[in-house]
């Protein structure tokens with residue numbers, strides 16, 4: 001960055017500078033006369049401070065861009081500062097120099113207004129304070145919009161990280177997070193809650209016989225069975241491998257058994273192969289049901305459902321047990 005001249009000696013005027021929109025007071029020319037014009041070349045970073053004094057940079061020609069330093073590569077974000085626009089007003093207002101990572105996107109001329117001069121402009125020239133406020137509120141709005149966008153993207157990825165990629169059901173991480181919360185809510189409200197552990201029967205044999213891809217497809221079909229049979233307030237989870245879990249808020253032992261029975265039947269009837277030339281494989285599952293007791297926590301609930309599932313397996317599979 002090099003100083004090429006002073007504003008008073010340059011061909012530039014205040015005509016297209018937003019800070020001076022609608023301002024006709026000739027005092028502006030006098031106050032800006034001695035302000036430096038700096039030139040920075042393409043790709044050069046703007047120093048955080050002009051000396052150690054907070055100042056406003058007004059782009060006269062060229063463009064500045066915000067940079068993100070990641071993995072040693074400088075990436076230019078979309079928010080450009082174009083001719084007429086300025087940056088650094090906040091640093092003047094709160095008298096702190098902010099670490100803005102800015103660089104020239106092409107050869108750029110900047111008018112540098114030191115803090116002392118800007119305050120004089122605000123105090124003495126009608127319209128400058130109004131323009132400054134307008135610029136700051138515009139920037140605040142843009143920053144808010146960006147924050148909201150980031151929040152949305154963050155939320156999207158958070159949701160995504162809670163879903164199982166193969167079946168679209170919630171995953172184990174979600175269960176670990178959410179089950180304690182649901183159990184706590186149920187205890188607090190004195191409401192029942194049931195949990196069903198489900199394990200597809202002889203799934204190793206299914207994979208061996210029809211191939212791993214068809215096994216994946218069968219898992220998706222099983223997930224579809226759960227999704228189609230449950231209420232919107234219930235939750236279907238892929239616990240891991242070929243084990244699935246269903247959480248039934250507001251459901252006592254009778255309802256838990258009824259839902260498990262329904263799921264067991266629908267699983268048995270599920271069509272895995274659409275192609276009728278292929279013999280229908282049997283997709284069945286075993287179900288273990290546990291209902292929350294006042295003295296139990298989520299771990300007890302899962303342990304009891306697991307034990308019930310074990311009994312269903314032992315009793316011959318393709319059935320429910322509580």
Ligand SMILES: Nc1nc2c(ncn2[C@@H]2O[C@H](COP(=O)(O)OP(=O)(O)OP(=O)(O)O)[C@@H](O)[C@H]2O)c(=O)[nH]1
Nearest residue numbers: 199200201202203204205207212213215216241242
């Ligand atoms: N295709 C496919 N197979 C999976 C996936 N996750 C786990 N499996 C398979 O599921 C099978 C589970 O086998 P086992 O635990 O022996 O249980 P099983 O054969 O279902 O027998 P039982 O549960 O006793 O009825 C293993 O062969 C795993 O490879 C998956 O994402 N896709």
